[in-house]
Amino acid sequence: MEIKAILILSAMLFGISFFMHTFIIPNDQSYNRLDFMPALALLYVLTQTLLISSVNAFRLMIAVLYLGYAIMRLLTLKGVNLSAVATGLIQTAVFFGSIQIASKLPIFWLNTINILLGAAFLVLSILQLRQSDKKIDRDLSEINVIGFIALLILSLSSGYYMLNVGTGVFCLHQLAELVIYTKHDRILRTSVSTRLKELENRFERTVEFEAKKRTSVMADKIEHIREKSQKDPMTKALNRHGLTSEINNLIRDPAIKIFSIAIFDIDHFKSINDTKGHIVGDECLKFLSYTFMISNRKTDMLGRYGGDEFILIMPHVNAPAALEICERMRGLIQSKSVPKFTISLGIATYPYDGRAFTSLLEVADKGLYKAKEGGRNRVAYDGNVFIKNETK
Known part of the structure; x- marks a missing residue:
């Protein structure tokens, strides 16, 4: 070249x-x-x-x-x-x-x-x-x-x-x-x-993490607000709105074939307030709520219906089993409470005693009235299920 x-x-x-x-x-x-x-x-x-x-x-x-x-x-x-x-x-x-x-x-x-x-x-x-x-x-x-x-x-x-x-x-x-x-x-x-x-993948992961974190925080806040709106501030049990909501959810749930409720209150509660003061009365309500919440299944729910009246919701529990549970709780309150007090309970079972909250509450109320008439400090049932010796 x-x-x-x-x-x-x-x-x-x-x-x-x-x-x-x-x-x-x-x-x-x-x-x-x-x-x-x-x-x-x-x-x-x-x-x-x-x-x-x-x-x-x-x-x-x-x-x-x-x-x-x-x-x-x-x-x-x-x-x-x-x-x-x-x-x-x-x-x-x-x-x-x-x-x-x-x-x-x-x-x-x-x-x-x-x-x-x-x-x-x-x-x-x-x-x-x-x-x-x-x-x-x-x-x-x-x-x-x-x-x-x-x-x-x-x-x-x-x-x-x-x-x-x-x-x-x-x-x-x-x-x-x-x-x-x-x-x-x-x-x-x-x-x-x-x-x-x-960097793009890291940014996407960071955004996703922050989104999940904020979503989780928001969900926690919403849950906290929801719980606060449905909880009784003193006893930490469900309030009346929360009780109504939970029972209606059970009625609408096709997986729930049977459940029972028990309505109960403290015997002679007005006398406790009058003689020992409202502070002692409040302590009795707190002890009652705490005992029921820790002594039953996690699936059971306790609510304060008003005053000293409470309702215990027991999913998948029939009338005989509900009587046994309530009798156990009655004896526990009688033996452990300080100062000493007793409770009376009435029960009702879905769907035999009603298919709505009001009808179930009516049957349970009748049982509670029956327990009061029978001398208090007992469990009674006045529903449609035949049970031997349901009143103690």
Whole structure:
């Protein structure tokens, strides 16, 4: 291949490098961004009649190029960033201004200058590599060795064949540099894309977590408000609204085939308030509620219907079982209460004694009245289910 063809290839590679570092990799190192000077210089050498040969003009171009690179490397090590545009313009002016001088300069001195500038650039590249942990800097330093070898071949050779080899090796150096920049740009873009995806996923997880957290907090607040609206503040049992709601829910639930309720109150409660005071009366109500809530199943529900009247809801419990439960609770209150008091209870069972809350309450009320008439401190049933010895 003729030297002219190799120089055209080198000019094309410089042009591609200029385009890539200007438009594709704009955040690249400043001394590699604008390679328009060597591209313009080679085109000028190939199209104009000069006082020096095209090979010597190529050597001069490389010398000016490495001079600019070395200056920018040195300034970078000193912490100064020189504009690539300014450097490229200075290089262009130096090249075209030195063509006349180079035509009169012995080729030995031009070669010597080339080797010294190439060596200076290589040394500065190695020094900068020590201050950087980037893989691209390490790869470029290795490629710069190839460029320096091409420079040595061009500077130390005079034969046509070796000059071809030198320019060819320099083109190989340019091509390898382009490959490295393309490879690392692709890796960088992939890394940025992956990082952005990770940040996006982390953001989505954070938003989802915050949404769930706030939803949970709102649900807790709603549940707290709901419980507060359905709970008696003193006894912590359901209030009348809560009782009505729970019993109606059981009636509407197709899975609930049977349940029982028991209505009860404290015997002679007015006398307790009158003789021992309302504070003691309130303590009796609290003890009654607490005892019923901890001594029965978790599925059972206790509510304060009004005053000293309470209702116990017992899902899946028939009338005989309800009598046994209520009798156990009656004895427990009688033996454990302080001050001593007793209770009377009346029960009703769904659906035998009614299919609505009012009808069930009416039957349970009749049982309570029957217990009061029988002497208090007992459980009574006045419903539709036949039970032997239901009153104690």
